[in-house]
Amino acid sequence: MKSLEDLVSLLLQLVNGFWVTLSIFVLTLLFAIPLATPIALGRMSKNRILSKIVGFFQLIIRGTPLLLQIIFVYFAPYYIFGAKLSGYRFPATIIAFSTNYAAYFSEIYRGGLESIPIGQYEAAQVLGFSKSQTFFRIILPQVIKRILPPMSNEVITLIKDTALAATIAVQEMFRVANSSAATNVSIAPIVFAGGFYLAASYLITRAFTWGEKKLSYYH
Numbered sequence: 001m002k003s004l005e006d007l008v009s010l011l012l013q014l015v016n017g018f019w020v021t022l023s024i025f026v027l028t029l030l031f032a033i034p035l036a037t038p039i040a041l042g043r044m045s046k047n048r049i050l051s052k053i054v055g056f057f058q059l060i061i062r063g064t065p066l067l068l069q070i071i072f073v074y075f076a077p078y079y080i081f082g083a084k085l086s087g088y089r090f091p092a093t094i095i096a097f098s099t100n101y102a103a104y105f106s107e108i109y110r111g112g113l114e115s116i117p118i119g120q121y122e123a124a125q126v127l128g129f130s131k132s133q134t135f136f137r138i139i140l141p142q143v144i145k146r147i148l149p150p151m152s153n154e155v156i157t158l159i160k161d162t163a164l165a166a167t168i169a170v171q172e173m174f175r176v177a178n179s180s181a182a183t184n185v186s187i188a189p190i191v192f193a194g195g196f197y198l199a200a201s202y203l204i205t206r207a208f209t210w211g212e213k214k215l216s217y218y219h
Contacts, residue, residue, distance in 0.1 A: 010180055010189055017176030018196050024093055024162045024172060025200075029155070031098035036105035043110055061103035067164050070096040074168045093165045101158060108150045112143040145215040152208035159200045173197075 042054035061069070074092040077083035116139055124134040163174035177193035180186075 017173035028097040032101035035102035039106035040109035112147040
């Protein structure tokens, strides 16, 4: 940086880019967390056709790079339907991210649900609990407690994956930092952007650690 003004200007640009990064992060969680529930239930369904279809969907999503999925979601409407792509960059990013993370979250949900011994369902039935009471009062609290550690890994990965949105020219923080680094022939923008990602990851880690402590009522 040549001067203090340049530094302030860079930080302001990164902050603007960070708001876009944060928007991608929050909206992805907002859509992916609930969307993962029907996917997990479909995978666990006794209907083998439904279970196979959901399993194939998960295979495609988890077996291909998120980068490729972002490109596909962005360009597919144009190549398939001839649709105009104006203003579609950010919605395409949210669709791709939400679908990808819902597929990963669904497997975490499935693991949590299947880890509960069947005896607990039988005991609840003997005690007169309805199916909804059994799920919400007995099963769900245990599932949430068990899935928090793997969910924290995915959520921390998400904040870093937001940089992939730069692929379709979404003005998130990494793209802003990369453009500034190229213009100023300096690695300072990349270093500052790394600081933003690190701080965000630290706050997410602290939030999940707090949540795990709150739920560690048997220790």
